[in-house]
Amino acid sequence: MPSKPAITMDAVYAAPGYLFRRMQQIAVSIFMEECKAFDLTPVQYAALIAIHTHPGIDATRLSAVIAFDRSTLGSVIERLQAKDYIERKPAPEDKRIKLLHLTKSGAAILREIVPAVERAQARMMEPLKPADRKTLMTLLAQLVDLNNEASRVPLRAEDVLEHLGKAG
Amino acid sequence: MPSKPAITMDAVYAAPGYLFRRMQQIAVSIFMEECKAFDLTPVQYAALIAIHTHPGIDATRLSAVIAFDRSTLGSVIERLQAKDYIERKPAPEDKRIKLLHLTKSGAAILREIVPAVERAQARMMEPLKPADRKTLMTLLAQLVDLNNEASRVPLRAEDVLEHLGKAG
DNA sequence: TGCTGATTGACAGTATACTGACGATCTAGG
DNA sequence: CCTAGATCGTCAGTATACTGTCAATCAGCA
Numbered sequence: 001m002p003s004k005p006a007i008t009m010d011a012v013y014a015a016p017g018y019l020f021r022r023m024q025q026i027a028v029s030i031f032m033e034e035c036k037a038f039d040l041t042p043v044q045y046a047a048l049i050a051i052h053t054h055p056g057i058d059a060t061r062l063s064a065v066i067a068f069d070r071s072t073l074g075s076v077i078e079r080l081q082a083k084d085y086i087e088r089k090p091a092p093e094d095k096r097i098k099l100l101h102l103t104k105s106g107a108a109i110l111r112e113i114v115p116a117v118e119r120a121q122a123r124m125m126e127p128l129k130p131a132d133r134k135t136l137m138t139l140l141a142q143l144v145d146l147n148n149e150a151s152r153v154p155l156r157a158e159d160v161l162e163h164l165g166k167a168g
Numbered sequence: 169m170p171s172k173p174a175i176t177m178d179a180v181y182a183a184p185g186y187l188f189r190r191m192q193q194i195a196v197s198i199f200m201e202e203c204k205a206f207d208l209t210p211v212q213y214a215a216l217i218a219i220h221t222h223p224g225i226d227a228t229r230l231s232a233v234i235a236f237d238r239s240t241l242g243s244v245i246e247r248l249q250a251k252d253y254i255e256r257k258p259a260p261e262d263k264r265i266k267l268l269h270l271t272k273s274g275a276a277i278l279r280e281i282v283p284a285v286e287r288a289q290a291r292m293m294e295p296l297k298p299a300d301r302k303t304l305m306t307l308l309a310q311l312v313d314l315n316n317e318a319s320r321v322p323l324r325a326e327d328v329l330e331h332l333g334k335a336g
Numbered sequence: 337t338g339c340t341g342a343t344t345g346a347c348a349g350t351a352t353a354c355t356g357a358c359g360a361t362c363t364a365g366g
Numbered sequence: 367c368c369t370a371g372a373t374c375g376t377c378a379g380t381a382t383a384c385t386g387t388c389a390a391t392c393a394g395c396a
Contacts, residue, residue: 007278009221009325012214012234015289017195019308021210022235022323024192025353026315027185028382032354042189043382046180053177060344066180067190072383074346079381096344096391110175121183127314128307136307137184139300144190146295151194152384157177193383196352200384211352228374240353242376247351264361264374320354343392353382362373 027124034120038113039083043068045117047076048102048110051086056099058091064156085109195292202288206281207251211236213285215244216270216278219254224267226259232324253277 012018031042040048046066051057054065059077063070077100080086085106091097102110125133148154180186199210208216214234219225222233227245231238245268248254253274259265270278293301316322 007217007220007282009217009233011282011285012217013325014305014309015285016293016305016308017199017210017289018214019305019312020188020192020195022312022319023308023315024188025235026312026319027188028353029319030315031185041381042185046186049175049180050177052175058344065177067193069383070345071347071385072381075381094344094392098345114175114179117179117183121185124188124315124318125184125311128311132307132310135303136311137182137187139296139304139307140184140187140191141182142300143293143296143304144187144194147191147194147198147292150292151190151197155190157181196383209351226374237353238374239355239376240351243351262362262374266375338396340395341393344390345388346390347386347388349385351383353380355379356377357379358375358377360374360376362371364369364371366367366369 030124031117031120034123035113035116038109038116040109040113043072043076044080044085045113047073047080048085048106051100052102052107052110055101058097058099062100063153067151067153067155069153080106198292199285199288202291203281203284206277206284208277208281211240211244212248212253213281215241215248216253216274219268220270220275220278223269226265226267230268231321235319235321235323237321248274 028042031045035045046068047062050062050065054061057065059073060070062068062077063073068076077086077088081088083105084103087101087103088098089101091099125137128136196210199213203213214236215230218230218233222229225233227241228238230236230245231241236244245254245256249256251273252271255269255271256266257269259267293305296304
């Protein structure tokens with residue numbers, strides 16, 4: 001009769017979760033390297049893009065649009081404000097809410113950093129053949145979408161957001 | 169003549185780095201849910217496996233075997249020690265080094281948690297068709313391997329480690 | 337109108353991550 | 367043998383993440 005399977009490092013190396021973690025670390029590392037001239041993290045970059053696309057958004061809705069944790073987002077916003085890339089204004093019709101807008105500095109650095117970010121994104125996929133890059137991205141996008149509800153902060157894209165603003 | 173491309177949320181949603189981040193968060197979330205009875209994080213689990221596979225390993229070599237940051241690993245080891253899952257003994261021939269071993273508790277919880285971890289790994293891939301799961305994992309493993317040197321702590325697997333211990 | 341429940345931003349506590357620095361220690365070379 | 371350089375563990379500082387909680391505020395309903 002067979003004995004219990006031995007516990008080996010393959011239980012780590014071949015595990016999807018481990019590969020996702022490794023790849024995320026590599027991606028951040030490459031991003032920071034390509035963008036080191038700009039003093040912006042991947043999270044701060046995504047937040048700037050979202051505020052640029054949705055001027056006057058509030059923190060809670062911002063967290064839904066980029067699927068980042070709301071607690072974490074508080075400090076991200078503080079740092080962006082400290083760097084003078086965004087400003088927060090109280091909403092006149094709801095005293096709980098603070099509206100987010102890009103400053104001129106913020107809009108400017110966003111324009112400047114885009115090429116560097118694109119270089120970073122290209123670099124992290126570069127080791128694969130073009131066809132394989134596309135396959136991997138397609139499957140990963142599917143998997144993330146189908147697992148959307150499994151994360152603490154599910155992604156709520158723009159159109160869904162507008163609906164939320166009125167109905168729920 | 170064409171104007172500059174507008175900055176939209178696609179610059180975020182379609183970016184590999186963003187998808188890697190999302191997927192990592194989802195993977196951790198599912199892991200914690202399946203393993204909540206065990207009070208172990210993914211990182212702590214990987215460290216336990218590696219210490220089980222390499223009894224008497226030191227912290228620096230451990231970080232190379234699982235490709236985790238050495239600074240971070242210090243606190244991970246402390247927490248595992250506080251939970252009485254591992255113990256640290258000073259090495260007789262090198263006063264800088266502390267050797268890591270599983271305790272009986274550590275070995276026991278490792279045996280018990282394996283099924284839960286396997287459920288978690290299966291669940292995060294479950295939304296894809298079996299063939300697509302395999303394709304995604306194969307490509308991701310390739311990409312991580314080919315980008316190995318791009319991360320702060322490149323993976324040094326077991327055989328490489330033994331060589332390092334003697335030559336470098 | 338006044339209470340209930342939901343929402344918003346903020347905070348405390350824990351756990352990864354990375355950068356850079358430090359003292360203690362070891363090793364190799366002169 | 368003794369010093370220069372490498373290595374080990376540790377720490378301080380910053381930045382994500384998640385859980386849970388809280389006061390202030392708002393919205394809907396009796």
